[in-house]
Amino acid sequence: xxxxxxxxxxxxxxxxxxxxxxxxxxxxxxxxxxxxxxxxxxxxxxxxxxxxxxxxxxxxxxxxxxxxxxxxxxxxxxxxxxxxxxxxxxxxxxxxxxxxxxxxxxxxxxxxxxxxxxxxxxxxxxxxxxxxxxxxxxxxxxxxxxxxxxxxxxxxxxxxxxxxxxxxxxxxxxxxxxxxxxxxxxxxxxxxxxxxxxxxxxxxxxxxxxxxxxxxxxxxxxxxxxxxxxxxxxxxxxxxxxxxxxxxxxxxxxxxxxxxxxxxxxxxxxxxxxxxxxxxxxxxxxxxxxxxxxxxxxxxxxxxxxxxxxxxxxxxxxxxxxxxxxxxxxxxxxxxxxxxxxxxxxxxxxxxxxxxxxxxxxxxxxxxxxxxxxxxxxxxxxxxxxxxxxxxxxxxxxxxxxxxxxxxxxxxxxxxxxxxxxxxxxxxxxxxxxxxxxxxxxxxxxxxxxxxxxxxxxxxxxxxxxxxxxxxxxxxxxxxxxxxxxxxxxxxxxxxxxxxxxxxxxxxxxxxxxxxxxxxxxxxxxxxxxxxxxxxxxxxxxxxxxxxxxxxxxxxxxxxxxxxxxxxxxxxxxxxxxxxxxxxxxxxxxxxxxxxxxxxxxxx
Numbered sequence: 001x002x003x004x005x006x007x008x009x010x011x012x013x014x015x016x017x018x019x020x021x022x023x024x025x026x027x028x029x030x031x032x033x034x035x036x037x038x039x040x041x042x043x044x045x046x047x048x049x050x051x052x053x054x055x056x057x058x059x060x061x062x063x064x065x066x067x068x069x070x071x072x073x074x075x076x077x078x079x080x081x082x083x084x085x086x087x088x089x090x091x092x093x094x095x096x097x098x099x100x101x102x103x104x105x106x107x108x109x110x111x112x113x114x115x116x117x118x119x120x121x122x123x124x125x126x127x128x129x130x131x132x133x134x135x136x137x138x139x140x141x142x143x144x145x146x147x148x149x150x151x152x153x154x155x156x157x158x159x160x161x162x163x164x165x166x167x168x169x170x171x172x173x174x175x176x177x178x179x180x181x182x183x184x185x186x187x188x189x190x191x192x193x194x195x196x197x198x199x200x201x202x203x204x205x206x207x208x209x210x211x212x213x214x215x216x217x218x219x220x221x222x223x224x225x226x227x228x229x230x231x232x233x234x235x236x237x238x239x240x241x242x243x244x245x246x247x248x249x250x251x252x253x254x255x256x257x258x259x260x261x262x263x264x265x266x267x268x269x270x271x272x273x274x275x276x277x278x279x280x281x282x283x284x285x286x287x288x289x290x291x292x293x294x295x296x297x298x299x300x301x302x303x304x305x306x307x308x309x310x311x312x313x314x315x316x317x318x319x320x321x322x323x324x325x326x327x328x329x330x331x332x333x334x335x336x337x338x339x340x341x342x343x344x345x346x347x348x349x350x351x352x353x354x355x356x357x358x359x360x361x362x363x364x365x366x367x368x369x370x371x372x373x374x375x376x377x378x379x380x381x382x383x384x385x386x387x388x389x390x391x392x393x394x395x396x397x398x399x400x401x402x403x404x405x406x407x408x409x410x411x412x413x414x415x416x417x418x419x420x421x422x423x424x425x426x427x428x429x430x431x432x433x434x435x436x437x438x439x440x441x442x443x444x445x446x447x448x449x450x451x452x453x454x455x456x457x458x459x460x461x462x463x464x465x466x467x468x469x470x471x472x473x474x475x476x477x478x479x480x481x482x483x484x485x486x487x488x489x490x491x492x493x494x495x496x497x498x499x500x501x502x503x504x505x506x507x508x509x510x511x512x513x514x515x516x517x518x519x520x521x522x523x524x525x526x527x528x529x530x531x532x533x534x535x536x537x538x539x540x541x542x543x544x545x546x547x548x549x550x551x552x553x554x555x556x557x558x559x560x561x562x563x564x565x566x567x568x569x570x571x572x573x574x575x576x577x578x579x580x581x582x583x584x585x586x587x588x589x590x591x592x593x594x595x596x597x598x599x600x601x602x603x604x
Contacts, residue, residue: 036114069116262299264299548577
C-alpha cells in the first residue's frame with residue numbers, strides 16, 4: 001500500500017536508474033539512506049521513486065512520505081508519520097513506534113530531514129524496522145547519496161514545463177541554476193502575480209482551499225492545505241520556520257475556532273495545526289494567545305490518545321502564570337480531561353472543579369456550561385451518578401443566567417441516562433421527550449438531537465423493540481452527519497441491534513465502522529464498547545477463544561481508564577462464557593474480581 005502525496009510523485013522523468021539504487025537498498029542491511037543535493041536537484045522525486053521500486057520488489061508493504069519542515073520534536077514527527085500512514089491506533093508515541101516496528105516492513109520518506117535532525121535521528125534509532133529514505137541539502141547520516149547538479153540547459157525546459165496543466169513536479173524556484181539571484185530575477189514578479197502567496201508561505205496554517213491559483217510546482221498540499229516548498233520560502237526571503245509574530249497573528253485570527261477545539265466542540269484538527277499550536281504555545285509572547293494555542297494543542301493530543309503530551313504542554317503553560325481566568329480555566333479543563341483519560345479520576349475531578357471556578361463570569365459562561373455538561377455525561381457513563389448529578393447542578397445553575405437550549409437538552413438527556421441506569425425506563429423516556437421538546441425551533445442542534453435519539457434507541461433495545469430501535473437509529477444517523485463521535489455511536493448501536501437479531505454479518509460491518517469512527521473521534525470509551533461487542537459477536541459465533549481475547553482487550557482499556565462500570569460488564573460476559581466449560585480456580589478468580597468491582601461501585 002502506497003500513500004505518497006503529489007509533492008513527491010515522479011513527474012514522468014524521475015531520477016535515473018531508481019530501480020538500480022532501490023535494488024541495492026533492498027539488498028543492503030536494514031538502515032537509513034539519505035539523498036542530498038543542491039536545491040531543485042530532484043532528491044524528493046528520487047526518494048519517492050526509490051520507495052515505489054521497493055514496493056514493487058515487495059521489500060516493503062507500506063510507504064508514506066512526511067515533510068519534516070517544522071517538526072522539531074520526536075512526538076510531533078511520530079504523530080505526522082502515523083497520520084500519513086493512516087495509523088489511528090490508541091496509544092501514545094511508544095504505541096505508534098511499536099506499530100511501525102511490527103508487521104510488514106514500512107518505507108518512509110522524510111523530506112527535508114536536515115531541517116530537524118534533533119527529531120529525526122532519535123526516531124531512526126527507535127523505529128529500526130522501517131526502511132528510512134531521507135532527503136535534504138546536507139547529510140546527517142554516514143550512508144548518503146549526493147545527486148549531481150542540474151545542467152544549465154535544463155532551466156529553460158523546466159520553466160516551460162511548469163505551466164503545463166496538471167504538472168506536479170519539482171518546485172519552480174528550487175529548480176533555478178546555482179548562482180541565480182532569485183530576488184532580483186523573478187521573486188517580485190511572482191508575488192505580484194499571486195499576492196496572497198507571501199501570507200501562505202509565512203504561516204503553516206493557511207486558509208482551507210483547493211490548489212486554486214497556487215502553482216503545484218511551488219506549493220505542496222499537506223492535509224488539504226497549501227504549504228510552500230523549503231526553497232520557495234527561502235527565495236521569497238522568508239524564514240524556514242514561522243516567526244513568533246506570524247504565529248501570533250495566526251492564533252489571533254483563528255481564536256474562535258481554537259477556543260472551540262479546546263472545548264471539544266470543533267471536530268476538525270490536523271497534524272499541521274498541532275505543529276503550529278505547539279510552537280505558538282512556547283514562542284508567542286502574549287500569555288493569552290499562547291495559552292489558547294496550548295489548550296487547543298492539548299485537545300488535539302487527547303484526541304490522538306496522547307494524554308501525557310497534553311499534560312506536559314498544559315502544565316508547562318500553567319507554570320508560566322500570568323494567564324487570564326478564561327485561559328487558565330481552559331488549560332485546567334484540558335488537564336482534567338488528560339488525567340481522566342489516564343484513569344486518575346480524583347485528580348481529574350479536582351482539576352475540573354478548579355476550571356469551573358475560573359470559568360465563572362461572562363467571558364467563560366459558554367465554556368463553563370460545556371464543561372459541566374461533558375463532566376456530567378462522562379461520570380454518568382463511568383457509573384458514578386453522584387458526581388454526574390453534582391455537575392448537572394452546576395450546568396443547570398449556569399443555564400439560569402446564560403440560557404442555552406442545547407445545554408438544557410443535554411441536561412435532560414443525561415438525567416434520562418441516569419434514570420435508565422437505575423432501571424427507570426419510563427422516567428428516562430419522559431426525560432428524553434423533554435430534551436427533544438426543548439430543542440424545538442433550533443435547527444443548529446442536530447448533534448444534540450442525534451445523542452437523544454441514541455438514548456431513546458438504547459431504551460428500545462432494552463425493551464427488545466428492535467424495529468423501533470432501527471427507526472430511531474436511522475433518524476439519528478441523518479442528524480449525526482458530520483459529527484464523528486455521534487456517527488460512531490450510531491454505528492455501534494446498529495451493531496448491537498444486528499447482534500440481537502442474529503444478523504452477524506451486518507453486526508460485524510457496523511462494528512468496523514464504529515471502531516474507525518471512535519478512533520477518529522479519539523474516544524477510548526468508544527473503543528472499549530467496541531472491544532466488548534467484538535467479544536460478544538465472537539461468543540455468539542461459537543469462537544470462545546476469540547471472545548475471551550476481545551474481552552481481555554476491553555478489560556485492559558477499563559484498567560487503563562479505571563472504568564469500573566465497564567469492567568463489571570466485561571467480567572459478567574467472561575463468567576458467562578467461562579462457566580460453559582469446566583469450573584475451576586479460574587472461575588473463582590473471575591468471580592472474586594467481579595465482587596471487588598461491585599463493592600467499589602457501591603462505595604463510589
